[in-house]
Amino acid sequence: MNIRTQQTLRYIGIVLLVMLAMYFYLGTMLKDSMSKRITSELEIQAALITEFFIDKLPTEANFSYDAIDPLVDRLGKTEKARVTFIGTDGTVWGDTERNGQALRAMDNHLARPEVQAALKDGIGIRDRYSDTTQTEFRYFAMPIYRNAGTEDSSNGTGTLIGICRVALPMEAVNTAIGNLRQVVLIASVAGLILAIVFSVLSTGAIIKPIEKLTQMTQSLAAGNITSRVPVDSRNELGQLSQNFNLMADRVQEQIDKISEEHRRSETILRNMGEGVLLVNGVSEITYANPTAISMLGLPDDYIGKALIEINRIPELQALLQKAEQIETVAFAEIRLGNLTEPEVEVTVVPVSAGQEYVIVIHDVTRERQLERIRADFVANVSHELRTPLTTIRGYAETLLGEDFVRTKKGEQFIVKILNHSTRLSRLVSDLLELSRLELGEVELKRSPHHLNTFYEPILDVFEPLLEESGLALKWEIPDELPEVNIDKQLFMQIFVNLIDNAIKYTPDGGTITVSAETDISDVFDELNMSVEEVIVHVKDTGIGIPMESQPRVFERFYRVDKGRAQEMGGTGLGLAIAKHIVLRHNGRIWLDSVLGQGSVFHVAVPLSD
Numbered sequence: 001m002n003i004r005t006q007q008t009l010r011y012i013g014i015v016l017l018v019m020l021a022m023y024f025y026l027g028t029m030l031k032d033s034m035s036k037r038i039t040s041e042l043e044i045q046a047a048l049i050t051e052f053f054i055d056k057l058p059t060e061a062n063f064s065y066d067a068i069d070p071l072v073d074r075l076g077k078t079e080k081a082r083v084t085f086i087g088t089d090g091t092v093w094g095d096t097e098r099n100g101q102a103l104r105a106m107d108n109h110l111a112r113p114e115v116q117a118a119l120k121d122g123i124g125i126r127d128r129y130s131d132t133t134q135t136e137f138r139y140f141a142m143p144i145y146r147n148a149g150t151e152d153s154s155n156g157t158g159t160l161i162g163i164c165r166v167a168l169p170m171e172a173v174n175t176a177i178g179n180l181r182q183v184v185l186i187a188s189v190a191g192l193i194l195a196i197v198f199s200v201l202s203t204g205a206i207i208k209p210i211e212k213l214t215q216m217t218q219s220l221a222a223g224n225i226t227s228r229v230p231v232d233s234r235n236e237l238g239q240l241s242q243n244f245n246l247m248a249d250r251v252q253e254q255i256d257k258i259s260e261e262h263r264r265s266e267t268i269l270r271n272m273g274e275g276v277l278l279v280n281g282v283s284e285i286t287y288a289n290p291t292a293i294s295m296l297g298l299p300d301d302y303i304g305k306a307l308i309e310i311n312r313i314p315e316l317q318a319l320l321q322k323a324e325q326i327e328t329v330a331f332a333e334i335r336l337g338n339l340t341e342p343e344v345e346v347t348v349v350p351v352s353a354g355q356e357y358v359i360v361i362h363d364v365t366r367e368r369q370l371e372r373i374r375a376d377f378v379a380n381v382s383h384e385l386r387t388p389l390t391t392i393r394g395y396a397e398t399l400l401g402e403d404f405v406r407t408k409k410g411e412q413f414i415v416k417i418l419n420h421s422t423r424l425s426r427l428v429s430d431l432l433e434l435s436r437l438e439l440g441e442v443e444l445k446r447s448p449h450h451l452n453t454f455y456e457p458i459l460d461v462f463e464p465l466l467e468e469s470g471l472a473l474k475w476e477i478p479d480e481l482p483e484v485n486i487d488k489q490l491f492m493q494i495f496v497n498l499i500d501n502a503i504k505y506t507p508d509g510g511t512i513t514v515s516a517e518t519d520i521s522d523v524f525d526e527l528n529m530s531v532e533e534v535i536v537h538v539k540d541t542g543i544g545i546p547m548e549s550q551p552r553v554f555e556r557f558y559r560v561d562k563g564r565a566q567e568m569g570g571t572g573l574g575l576a577i578a579k580h581i582v583l584r585h586n587g588r589i590w591l592d593s594v595l596g597q598g599s600v601f602h603v604a605v606p607l608s609d
Contacts, residue, residue, distance in 0.1 A: 010199075011195045011196075011198065011199035011202075012192060012195050012196060012199065014195070015188075015191045015192055015194075015195040016188070016192065018191075019187065019188035019191055019192075020188075022187075023181060023185070023188070035138075038138050038168050038170075039125060039138070039140070041168065042081070042125075042138065042140035042166050042167075042168060043123075043140060045081055045140075045166045046140050046141075046142045046164055046165075046166045047142070049075055049083060049164050049166060050142055050144050050164045052071075052075065053071075053085065053144050053161075053162070053164055054144060054145075054146055054161075056071055057071070057085075057144075057146075057161065057162070060087075060088070060161050060162075063087060063093055064093075065093060065094070065103060065104060068085055068093040068094040069093065069094040069095070069099060069103060070094075071085075071094065072084070072085050072093075072094030072095060072096055073094070073096055073099070075096075076096025077096075081096075081166050081167060081168050082095070082096050082097055082137065082166070082167040082168070082169075083095070083096050083164075083165070083166055083167075084096070084109070084164075084165040084166075084167070085162055085163075085164060085165075086109045086110070086115060086141075086162055086163040086164075086165060087162050087163075088160055088161065088162055088163075089108075089110065090108035090109050090110025090111070090115070091108065091109075092106045092107075092108075092109050093162070109163075109165075112126075112139075112141075113126050113128070114126040114128075114139040114140070114141040114165065115141050115163055115165070117141065118141035118142055118143050118163055118165075119143060119163070122142070122143065123140070123141070123142060124139070124140070124141035124142075125138070125139065125140055125141075126138070126139050127139075127170060130167075135169050135171065136169065136170045136171070136174075137167040137168065137169055137170065138167060138168055138170055139165055139166075139167045140165065140166050140167070141163050141164070141165040141166075142163070142164050142165075143160055143162075143163055143164075144160070144161050144162050144163065144164050145158035145159060145160055145161070146158050146159050146161045147159070209238075209240075209241060212230070212241070213240070213241065213244060216228065216244065216248075220248060220251070226252075228245045228248060269289040270289055270290055272289065272291065273291060273362075273363070274291060274360055274361060274362045274363075275288070275289065275291040275292030275293075275294075275295045275296070275344075275359075275360070275361035275362075275363075276288070276289045276291070276292055276358065276359070276360055276361075277289075277292045277296075277307070277358070277359040277361075278356060278357070278358055278359075279307055279320070279356065279357050279359065280355065280356055280357075281324075281355050281356070282306070283306050283307050283308065283317070283320060284304055284305060284306055284307075285298070285302050285303060285304070285305060285306075285307055285310070286303065286304075286356070287303075288302060291361075292359075292361060295336060295342070295344070295361055295363070296310070296311045296336070296361075297311065298310055298311070307320070313334065313336060315332065315334040315335075316334060316346060316359075319331075319332045319334070319346055319348055320348055320357060320359070322348075323348035323349070323350055323357060324350070324357070327350055328350065329347060329348065329349050329350075330347070330348045331345070331346070331347050331348075332345075332346055333345050333346070333364070334346055342363050342365040343363075343364050343365045344361050344362060344363050344364060344365075345361075345362040345364050346359065346360070346361050346362075347359070347360045347362075442490070442584065444486075444487040444490070444584060444585070445487050445488075445489070446485045446486060446487055447485065447486075447488065448483040448484070448485050449483055449484060449486055449488050449491070450479075450481065450483050450484075451477045451481060451484065451516055451534070451536065452475075452477050452479065452481075453488075454491070454492060454495055455475050455477075457492060458473075458475075458492075458495055458496070458499065459473070461496060462499060462500070462503065465503060466503070469503065469506075469508050470508045470509045471503060471506060471508070471509070471510055471511070471512060472510075472511045472512070473499070473512050473514070474511060474512070474513040474514070475514050476513060476514065476515040477514065477515060477516045477536075478516070478517075481516055481517070481518065481534065482518065482534070482607060484534050484605055484607065485607075486585060486605065487584075487585070490581045490584070490585075491581070491585075493577065493578070493581060494578045494581050494582065494603060495514075495538075497574035497575065497577060497578045498538040498575075498578060498601050498603075499512060499514070499538060500574060501574055501575060501601075502538060502540035502542060502599075502601075505540065505542040505543050505599075506540045506541055506542035506543075506598075507541075507542065507543070510540065510541040510542060510598075511540070511541050512538070512539070512540045512541075513537075513538075513539040513540075514536070514537070514538055514539075515536075515537045515539070516534060516535065516536045516537065517534075517535055517537075518532060518533065518534055518535070518607070519532070519533055519535055519604075520532055520533075531606045531607075531608065532606070532607045532608065533587070533588075533604040533605060533606050533607065534604070534605055534607060535602055535603070535604045536602070536603040536604075536605075537600055537601070537602055538600070538601045538603075539598065539599070539600040539601075540598050540599055540600075541597075541598045542598050542599060543595075543596065543598075544593050544594050544595040544596050544597050544598055544599055545591070545593040545595065545599055546595050547595070550591060550593060553575055553591065554575050554576055554578075554579040554589070555576065556572065556573050556576040557572040557573065558572060559572050578603075582603055582605070585605050585606075586605075586606055587603060587604050587605040587606065588602075588603075588604040589601070589602065589603050589604075590602050
């Protein structure tokens, strides 16, 4: 059913509803009005007839049909209503509709509802079909009292001598209502015809622009975004057409913009050095750029196929499953195949509420080769430097210890040679240790240890320096802390490097606090379960670290305050070594610092290792 037919039927329905409402409302209103009018007339007539009966009726002992019925007939002709006089025992002594033998044969009226109501309440009103006259009447009954010695006996305090009943036919009311309904029916038919004509004309004016809009929307849906609706008026439909054209213009602009962005993104993806894949929730490939196709060796018909089915790399599939379970970014470094295949960094990012996943593959083979070359170079150079440095240092110590003639200037030179060779020896030792940690050549000798076992050795190392600088070392690790499975010698080096760093950058009179606690981390293990950790905090009241320097403090040779570091004799490798020792324990290290207020270094080590 089209909108034109629907609109026409709506108009017709509205007119019919209005006409029906008028039909029933006017009929009910007229009936109530005429009913009240008849009741009022009957009440007036009953009151007048009652006064007449009080004055003209004989005593009850002398009641007879011949005496009463003529009076009743005369009243009926005068009042133009049916009048009935009923005795106290229910005998009908007079009725305008019956005479003679027919009057004497009338039923006893004491049980009539209007009579009973009159005797009980003083007035009885009923609408009832009369079997006597075969007509519907409204009856109004009123008791008649005669009060000896008084002129007024209508107050009900005298002697009851009978009931006066006056009735008017309801035919006039019914006829008037019928005439009204006929008029309303004719008006309804006429209104219906007018509604049909009006609806046809009005819906045509409304529907025509809507049909044009419909055609244009169908054209837009078909892809013809240049379609526009002609604006023929300034009313609401004209404004709708104008707004539709504006919407179409903006849709076209957005489509052009999206198309341009798509072309740009496609160009970037096609030419970027990283492989990019898009897989759905069931690990089926929906997109891959040329680099990803080349890296993973994808066939031409890779779209819609499962990633594990095309390229059987368990580590890649495990990383994808991890991202699905933790619903956040997952990262790992894997090798695409055997030892000769490239080393890559893979990042899996959930998108579309976990319905799709972006996989970014970055080839780090060259970087890892350079890192290994650098580490090997540092290790080899450090190893080669150790022998001549040891020799220089030995000769310098010998010269200082020998008792031969030398000048004061010569002694100063020898002391400088000794100091710098000692510093260079420490640097070489640190470089060698860092290289061994980076290359994974340091084998951990783990055993359970409570962190409080480090307190006495730490105090032995730093007590002279603490006393000299006036610093306070507070050790606040609780005894109930669980033991940690660690390499004691390497972990001791973490404490030494962090506390030594705190001493260097804390002014005299400051405080260094070492504390620890257990916590459930946000890091997940291979089973995607959260890890319980012991977290050590080394807090100082020193100069703090600027925000821009904080991300780089764990880099080798990086110094926040180069002048102060050189003055203190540091190598710039302490925090880097501490970082790699922590990583070898599968832990984490980070810091919080506010410039001018001090720093806190945190070391987290899992309890389960």
